[in-house]
Amino acid sequence: MIRPEPAGFLELDGVQLEYRFTGPLPEAAPTLVLLHEGLGCAAQWGPLPEALAAETGCGVLAYSRQGYGASSPVRLPRRLDFLEREAEAVLPRVLDGIGFRRGLLIGHSDGASIAALALAGGDPRIRGGALIAPHFFVEAATLAGARRARAAYEAGTLRERLARRHADVEGAFRGWNEAWLDPDRSDWDIRSTLARCGVPLLILQGAEDAYGTRAQIEAAQAFCPRDCLSVRWLPGVGHEPQRQAFPDTLAALTGFIGTILGRP
Structure with a gap:
């Protein structure tokens, strides 16, 4: 276990995971753990970690999964169960590594899917989760978005933007894009696991999200225990509410x- 610094690396079996930490340490207050999107990293949450720490009194951890940001590169192709492995094998060790005692998960896009899987695992330290633009199954809109991203990457514009954040830009992009577009993953579906989410769950969904439709939210409403789930729709907002509607998201x-952890 390490004592989290404002920035550093966690080491898991020789793999270094970049992290950023703000606010009180886990022994002093609950901790919010931010799980980034499929092309994100610890740095791409913008002002949200600091704002959450200030508003809630919690510590906030953001880390870059393997293959992203300044974390160790990942071997390609990614396994098709890469989201499940992150939730079941990596995230618990990250929590142990920082001395996590209690708190919430906040995930965006792929990170929201990881959070949902982790919540279904029943870790008693995790008191709830907020899912921003989650994916629970593969749908046409998600694949269309991945194809548009591939075209932008191959044209060079997206590659240049991603290179500012990722040490291994090729691994970061190909690892995400090729996994989502792999025909063998077309039947990926975690809807049934939502029935095991026995803690409060908030979904934030932009009404104009190009990577997912209302069907994702309807799946959560169908499978999650009714007394656990609340949904917040954000009109005119796309796939990144934390950037496109920061005040409402915060x-x-x-x-x-x-509501879950109390006020500072």
Whole structure:
């Protein structure tokens, strides 16, 4: 176990995972763990970690999964169960590594899927989760978005932007894009696991999300225990509410967190 610094690396079996930490340490307050999107990293949450720490009194950890940001590169192709492995094999060790005692998961896109899988695992330290633009199964809109991203990457514009954040830009992009577009993964579906989410769950969904439709939210409403789930729709917002509607996203998250963990 390490004592989290404002920035550093966690080492798991020779793999280094970049992290950023703000706010009180886990022994002093609950911890919020941020799980980034499929092309994200610890640095791409913008002002959200600091704002959450200030508004909730919690510590906030953001880390880059293997293959992203300054973390160790990942061997390609990724396994088709890469989200499940992250939730079941990696995330618990990250929590142990920082001395996590209690708190919430906040995930975006792929990170939201990882959070949902982790919540279904029943770790008693995790008191709830907020899912931003989650994926619970493969749908046409997600694949279309991945194809558009591939075209932008191969044209060079997306590659240049990603290179500012990722040490191994090729691994970061190909690992995400090729996994989602792999025909053998077309039947990926974690809807049934949502029935095991026995803690409060908030979904934030942009109404104009190009990577997922209302069907993802309807799946959560069908499978999650009714007394656990709340949904917040954000009109005119796309796939990144934390950037495109920051005040509304922050308010929704802090209200949810305060209800579960109490106020500082």
